[in-house]
Amino acid sequence: MNIAIRYIFFAITSLIVNLLFQYISFYIYNGFLSLYIAMFCGTIAGLILKYILDKKYIFYHKPKNKKDDGKKFLLYSLMGVFTTFIFWGFEIGFDLIFKTEMAKYIGAVFGLSIGYIIKYFLDKKFVFKD
Structure with a gap:
């Protein structure tokens, strides 16, 4: 927790x-x-x-060297691109469906929440796996 x-x-x-x-x-x-x-x-x-x-x-990760840290950052960034599309999809989707100003912010909260949960597991499995 x-x-x-x-x-x-x-x-x-x-x-x-x-x-x-x-x-x-x-x-x-x-x-x-x-x-x-x-x-x-x-x-x-x-x-x-x-x-x-x-x-x-x-993740309590200590990179072996600068190259290792750079690779981790690149992979971490790529996982973020994937989850950003989830976030944008929810925000745009809520805006299109409900057509109110508040709806897109509610969609953004849902999208960010789902995206960050997924990102945690992606980072754990693929980025900070060692």
Whole structure:
């Protein structure tokens, strides 16, 4: 249970960092393609933080060297791409089905919850398996 609480806390922390970096990005630049630039900055910041926290406090992984750490981060990132599609699918699906502003946020919560649960098991099985 302790791991579950930490994992949820780290997910929320990562989300806050993501949004903070998006806000900073918009503050610095608010022109052509600024939304996509902000999403990219936020995603990278949240991903790096979550990887460090998960690696150290969830899976207790100590990389053998920088190359090993880089491989783990790449694999961790690829697992995140898969679960991001789940999150986006729920958010877009709820928006299309219910056609209300609140529905897409409810869909996002469902999608993120399912995505993070799946990501934990994917990371455990494929990323931090040793």
